[in-house]
Amino acid sequence: MKAMDRARSILDVLRQVSTASEVNWIHRRRNTIMAGTGSPVSGSGAVASYSVRIQRNGKAGTSGAEGRIRPTALAEEAICSARSGPDFDYELPSDNPPVDGFDSRAPLPSHQEALDFVNRLALLAKASYPGALLSVKVAWGRDLVGIVNSMGLSGEYLRNRVRVDATVSAATGDGLYRSASGFEAAELPSPEDALGWLFPGLKHAGAPPETVVGRKTVLFAPPALGVLLQAVRTGVSGRTLLDGASPLAERQGEKVLSPLLTVREAPRHGSCASSAPFDTEGVPTGDKALFRKGVFNGFIYDLASGFQAGLPSTGNAGKNLGGHPMPVCTNLLVDPGAGGTLEEMAARMGSGVLVSSILSAEGSNAACGDMLLDCGTAWAVSGGEITGRVSGCLISGSAYEILAGVTDVGGFPGRTGSDLLPPVTSEGVRIR
Amino acid sequence: MTTPGDAMQDIRERAERAVQSSEADFVEVRLERVLALELAQAGRRVLSTGPVRRDGCTVRALVSGNWGFAWGSGFMSLETLVDRAAGAALAGGGGGGEAFTAPAPERGSFSPGTAEPFRQVPLKDKAFLCRHYCELLGMTNPGASARVDYSETVRDRVVVNSSGTSVREVEELCGIRMQAALPGNITSSRVIACRGGMENVRHREDLVREIAEDLARRASPSGPTPGVVPAVLGPELTGMLIHEAFGHLAESDLPGRCPALQALVNPGRRVGAECLNIVDDPTHYRMPGSCSWDDEGTRGTRAVLVSGGVIKNRLHTLSTAAKEGVPPAGNARAWGAGSIPAARMRCIILEPGQGGRDDLLKAMENGVYLKGCLGGATDMDRFSIIAESGWTVRRGRLEKPLGPVVVTVASSTP
Numbered sequence: 001m002k003a004m005d006r007a008r009s010i011l012d013v014l015r016q017v018s019t020a021s022e023v024n025w026i027h028r029r030r031n032t033i034m035a036g037t038g039s040p041v042s043g044s045g046a047v048a049s050y051s052v053r054i055q056r057n058g059k060a061g062t063s064g065a066e067g068r069i070r071p072t073a074l075a076e077e078a079i080c081s082a083r084s085g086p087d088f089d090y091e092l093p094s095d096n097p098p099v100d101g102f103d104s105r106a107p108l109p110s111h112q113e114a115l116d117f118v119n120r121l122a123l124l125a126k127a128s129y130p131g132a133l134l135s136v137k138v139a140w141g142r143d144l145v146g147i148v149n150s151m152g153l154s155g156e157y158l159r160n161r162v163r164v165d166a167t168v169s170a171a172t173g174d175g176l177y178r179s180a181s182g183f184e185a186a187e188l189p190s191p192e193d194a195l196g197w198l199f200p201g202l203k204h205a206g207a208p209p210e211t212v213v214g215r216k217t218v219l220f221a222p223p224a225l226g227v228l229l230q231a232v233r234t235g236v237s238g239r240t241l242l243d244g245a246s247p248l249a250e251r252q253g254e255k256v257l258s259p260l261l262t263v264r265e266a267p268r269h270g271s272c273a274s275s276a277p278f279d280t281e282g283v284p285t286g287d288k289a290l291f292r293k294g295v296f297n298g299f300i301y302d303l304a305s306g307f308q309a310g311l312p313s314t315g316n317a318g319k320n321l322g323g324h325p326m327p328v329c330t331n332l333l334v335d336p337g338a339g340g341t342l343e344e345m346a347a348r349m350g351s352g353v354l355v356s357s358i359l360s361a362e363g364s365n366a367a368c369g370d371m372l373l374d375c376g377t378a379w380a381v382s383g384g385e386i387t388g389r390v391s392g393c394l395i396s397g398s399a400y401e402i403l404a405g406v407t408d409v410g411g412f413p414g415r416t417g418s419d420l421l422p423p424v425t426s427e428g429v430r431i432r
Numbered sequence: 433m434t435t436p437g438d439a440m441q442d443i444r445e446r447a448e449r450a451v452q453s454s455e456a457d458f459v460e461v462r463l464e465r466v467l468a469l470e471l472a473q474a475g476r477r478v479l480s481t482g483p484v485r486r487d488g489c490t491v492r493a494l495v496s497g498n499w500g501f502a503w504g505s506g507f508m509s510l511e512t513l514v515d516r517a518a519g520a521a522l523a524g525g526g527g528g529g530e531a532f533t534a535p536a537p538e539r540g541s542f543s544p545g546t547a548e549p550f551r552q553v554p555l556k557d558k559a560f561l562c563r564h565y566c567e568l569l570g571m572t573n574p575g576a577s578a579r580v581d582y583s584e585t586v587r588d589r590v591v592v593n594s595s596g597t598s599v600r601e602v603e604e605l606c607g608i609r610m611q612a613a614l615p616g617n618i619t620s621s622r623v624i625a626c627r628g629g630m631e632n633v634r635h636r637e638d639l640v641r642e643i644a645e646d647l648a649r650r651a652s653p654s655g656p657t658p659g660v661v662p663a664v665l666g667p668e669l670t671g672m673l674i675h676e677a678f679g680h681l682a683e684s685d686l687p688g689r690c691p692a693l694q695a696l697v698n699p700g701r702r703v704g705a706e707c708l709n710i711v712d713d714p715t716h717y718r719m720p721g722s723c724s725w726d727d728e729g730t731r732g733t734r735a736v737l738v739s740g741g742v743i744k745n746r747l748h749t750l751s752t753a754a755k756e757g758v759p760p761a762g763n764a765r766a767w768g769a770g771s772i773p774a775a776r777m778r779c780i781i782l783e784p785g786q787g788g789r790d791d792l793l794k795a796m797e798n799g800v801y802l803k804g805c806l807g808g809a810t811d812m813d814r815f816s817i818i819a820e821s822g823w824t825v826r827r828g829r830l831e832k833p834l835g836p837v838v839v840t841v842a843s844s845t846p
Contacts, residue, residue, distance in 0.1 A: 030770070033524075034772075038530055039497070039498055039499075039524075039527050039528065039529070039530055040524060041498075041499045041500065041501065041524065041772070042500055042501075042520045042521075042523065042524030043500060043501035043502060043503070043517075043520055043770075043772075044502055044516065044520060045490075045502055045503035045504055045769070045770050046504050046505070047488070047503075047504070047505040047769065047770070048505050048506075049486075049505065062480065062481070062482065063482060063483050063484065064482060064483075064484040064485070065484065065485040065486070065487075066484075066485070066486040066487060066488065066505045066506075067485070067486060067487025067488060067505040067506035067507070068487050068506045068507070068508075073485070077482075077483040077485075080483070080554070080555045080556075081480055081482070081483065081555060083555065083556045083559075084471070084478060084480070084555060084556050084558075084559030084560075085478060085480060086477065086478050086479070111523070131690070133690040169690045169692070169693050169812070170690060170692070171690060171691065171692035172692075175692065175813065176690075176692045176693055176696075176812070176813045177813060178693065178811050178812045178813045179811060180811065213658065243474070243475075243477070320481055321481075321482075321484050321486075322481055322482040322483065322484035323480075323481035323482070324479065324480065324481070359809050359810075359811050359814075359816060360807065360808070360809035360816050360818070362806055362807030362808070362809065362818050363806055363807070363818040363836050363838055372818075372836070372838060374809065374816040374838060374840060376811050377811075391813075391814060392814065392816075392840040392841075394658075394838055394840070432658045
């Protein structure tokens, strides 16, 4: 049975027990290659999952399943969930969302192309730093994503996804260098680009240890900037605003970040992995600048938070299997600046610290923007050159203040997660 | 939530037939049926995920020294997946020669009973329990935001392989997390995570009281002066320390295991004082990581990792155990359908020494006492753990309260 037909059969059951209802599905097909010290291991698989949401007695109920789909079980579980669910006092959309640009089947990499990519990546890592040992997992495939609801809306689209996760380790003069990183995209990049995005600074792995404390100028490579932007992802959510937790409340139209920063939510970007023509509630998505030249433009909403705020949905609903929708960002983009390459930015910075990855942000409170970042890999920069490796470097402070202090934006964005971000330099960052 | 019927037994028998009819050198089938529910009460707002049901099948095949694998949701295509895994091993581009010793066959089923199975408790009762704890947290901590999260998972798992292993285990996991936060990012939380039923999360008003007392003490905490200081760690933080600083390093199939990394956990290396004894014991069936058989069908057994401060063993899968010529102890763990089992910690235990907290504080004289755990991470080169709160210690006594403290240490430091 086709996914849309199966979803309609589930919807038929839900209609009998609810005032309004919707069914979402994702069919994921993936091929994988894992390579490390031994022979590469290949695999393939497919997963079909269905989520439902119903409106019953003014409350929302949800359930979900992967594998065998039994419409009556999904309905029964959603009814139970609705008994203690949140209020559902808004209308589901009825107009079919446009899917133009998402209905074509761009070619996926072949198994051999993926294997060549993995082998080349390992060679490049070794060339970058002798003895560097790389473990890589590449997963690639296609998602079929769709929705039907009781208002007559239906929509379905295809998207390609390629995920690369890698770990590098190497012996150094004083011990060990190790780092793990990953990104997602709509297509397989060149191994040269991928290595630069995954492990900026790898060639300096053998730099001598240094200690840095105090207020410093810090150059954040894309993986580190991606972690800082977690605060923005949470802060711009209309749900965070309604919960009274967003530091961006009543700051719409104000300059919050550096004027060098334009941060975009780009769900229609062709090369990013989380792109979608409509959100999980069937509302059309649209690219938007969250911050234009540092000025905060506005919050993102799903149907529920938008209704509560008296505003329409911005097409930003996202959810986990069987969960309730929440306003979420998809692909974050920061506009490239005039800063050139990472090396050129380090040279211009003169002295400071280059942070290429974050080991842990668990002491942070992303909602209020207070960050406590344990930098996994950081480098001391002096005279525009990397002179040492900084171990145990902790960055603390408000993410918004750090982003307000940005004085240089790189010209070449790198992929981290599903985001596309250039390096940025910020002054006066507290390191302890 | 409906109870999973014994359809799993029929599927298990199908899997047994499928592996025996395969021409691959070794085949392993893992079947999983997972039922999960998450509930949260944040102030007056109710959040929930599920109930969610996941059926998945993962097949791994060894052909001429190369591994291949295939997975799918549901069990319909089990036989096809066996063929696809063998095909992936042939077409994967590997050079062969993967070390592997077929395991001794294991057979059996294990489903420990619980006093109050959560599948028999209506969802609205669980929501009521969350609301009850959340309201108590709000009342006892004026001005604080309160949140209570409840989660439950039933994992019905079958592992069948061509060596004759056929095992089935049902894990019922239940947990609750209570948290209150005062303005200024002062938070206190308590977590219960058990293998068992609702009896573990009912009548835990004592945790609400502990949180209130904790927040009252820490109304105006200060940050510690950065530097190298002696510290006594509370039990949660000690657990995280062992997990991050030693446990992950001891996982034999760690990605990117270069010789320098390997050298940090070679048996015979001293990693601590004589009083340091660490074991991994999956037979503590109330603990969330416990198992009768792991995800490769190996029986879970107690393994001594560190004795008298010296490394004795590492954690293994069948493959890494074969490479090193040691017996596996049931540490293979997969993260659901589509993932290959990896060597992971089960129930890591730091064996008790002598004396209590106050004895340790007296012995330390001056330093810090850190407790509660907000998290931890490691890149193997070094690790960090984050204490929820602490105190400065002067002349063996607790002195001034501290806010969250980050502890970072190089892994090569004993």
